[in-house]
Amino acid sequence: MSEITRIVLADDHALVRDGIRSLLETESDLQVIGEASNGKEAIDLVGEVNPDILIIDIRMPVMNGIDAVAELTQSKSSVKTIILSMHDSEEYILKSISSGANGYLLKDTDKSEFIKAIHTVREGGKYFSGDISNVLVNNLLGGKNEIVKKEETLKKTGENVFDLTNKELKVLELVLSGLTNQQISEKLQNSKRTIETHRFNLMRKMDVKNLIDLSKKSQKYNLI
Template identity: 75%
Template sequence: MSNTTSIVLVDDHSLVRDGIKALLESESDLEVIGEGDDGLEALQLVEDKNPEILIIDIRMPNMTGIEAVNELKKRKSSVKCIILSMHDSEEYILKSVNAGAKGYLLKDTGKVEFIKAIHTVREGGTYYSGDISNVLVNNLLKPSKEIVEQVSKPKGGDNPFDLTNKELQILELVLSGLTNKQISEKLQNSKRTVETHRFNLMRKMDVKNLIDLSKKAQKYNLV
């Protein structure tokens, strides 16, 4: 095994890629040998470059990161995949693990943890940071069928807004009158994480206040 870890980096935001590449290549034992901006390109890069590690974002055009990781698993590729995302939702985490990802890191992960994750995955381990580990631990004792249903089946009604399970959970808690601080304590997430989910669900539902949020949630039977 070479002393240098070969990495393919895939993210549809070039500035993000540039920043991550600079971070990685500041380490003498890491080398980015290919870059792409969607899941389909990731598959081609893995085939052409044969990297040890694929670091890939979730939400991208043409093919998502999770779909790409799942396809690589079907192809019995030897590449080890790390999902890099701004989302710490339970749904994304469990889908990533089921697809075959060996790691899941948030984009605000610090350099030391990022490098540690790569080394851990390269050596055959798995690495999930922060709240992500808590999600996995909380699901260890659930029957596998229940986990699959939780991942694939949305709560509530028609859900035309493409809300994640975590956003639906926070929607229910917001409409029950809990503050962000109370929700963060109940879900054992940081207040900043709750605020991000709350902002995202209100943006997706195109509402500006709690009254409109409540009306739209009831209209579509989301709670």
């Protein structure tokens, strides 16, 4: 029988924690032994139950996930840490790595990759999902991918008033190029449901109801 990996979850949304717990506990070698709703609680809980891995969100009240990971790293805690976030911005990714995180996954990561990441980190490795790896490679090479460049330009000019993420900008670009959700799914190597979620979120943020309005607003705010 495989050695049990003991896990603490930290996210300020109880429903998210419940979903992650349900997913992880389908695996016989993974056990969730505690939950926290902010970074401070996570640090205290890690000290109490000594888990193998802490899976933690970034944006939480009291103390965010990056600061919590940094504090655990500075205290020489033996716990391995995986950031699980909806944010794919370069700033968050690089700050997380600088804080000492052993992995960074997006919340739209599928189950198989999630489990693989946990096993990799437990064994002493580092794990970053494909999108995150691209950001890291571009940063190391001194460059940035096209979507990051576009986002930074929009922020500097004040035009990204909708606060779209890198992935939402990419989905927007592909939607307006005429691709279907299925085609975008294949191109970005994400599930169709994930693409539908990104599409729903960007239309909600931009307050549009159809493709025509989406195109007009994108042109108006120089998003394409």
